[in-house]
Amino acid sequence: MAVCIAVIAKENYPLYIRSVPTQGELKFHYTVHTSLDVVEEKISGVGKALADQRELYLGLLYPTEDYKVYGYVTNSKVKFVIVVDSSNTSLRDNEIRSMFRKLHNSFTDVMCNPFYNPGDPIQSKAFDSIVSTMMVQAC
């Protein structure tokens, strides 16, 4: 279960960011912002290496003492960032990958919605509900 999920556009501004409200939201915004640097490094770094198959899933970006941050970038350079609680060690790589798949699927649906202009903040209720299923239930 994630504590914070963010969708960042190609130009590196947030399209959608939501965190568990019980903890300081500002801290999560800051974490997501700093993780963007790591994402950029991974995207450009692979280009210089052997040009073999590059995956969309970037994996663990960096761990802090409380949280782990995972990243995923689409072909249209939209980045998804998920922050999970470190104490929840039962989360396997596969589960994180499937969370990103669900996010990407519902982001694609948002993109195909004629009422959505690319570059606007995401306001789709369907997207919100998918994200809610992946967040930690606030108690």
Next chain:
Amino acid sequence: MADDALFEFLHMEIVALVYKEQATREDIDKERVTCVSTLEAMGFRVGQGLIERFTKDCPTFKDDLDLMKFLCKDFWSTIFKKQIDNLRTNHQGTYVLQDNTFALLTQFSSGKQYLEEAPKYLAFSCGLIRGALSNLGLESVVTAEVSLMPSCKFQVVIQKL
């Protein structure tokens, strides 16, 4: 079964509607240019959405040429049920995509008849290509030309910043 025909009919009606609406307004000189821009803009938005859906499961592209090949093969065949017949490049950002039997033009004629009407029906597809490229990170200018129906060439010039 009837999938291909559905889009072709819809496309014909869209073009007819855009031109009819423009004809009811006063300014005849600007008529052609605005209609083509409207159709191109529609294609642009559709291209953006489509590319998001199609590249969902693909790995990242190595370079521009790889991207253009994807456009010519997978993208074109998913939309028009065939691949681009010929891709030429000067390796400096200009690509020419040639389609010898363009799906939206096959019903018009197989020669020179109705040649002057063809550009209207190509505007949407130009926008489609431009939208797809824009969402993949490449700003471009796409133009189309027809010399012999139903074959047409799309010229893509990548704008390097």
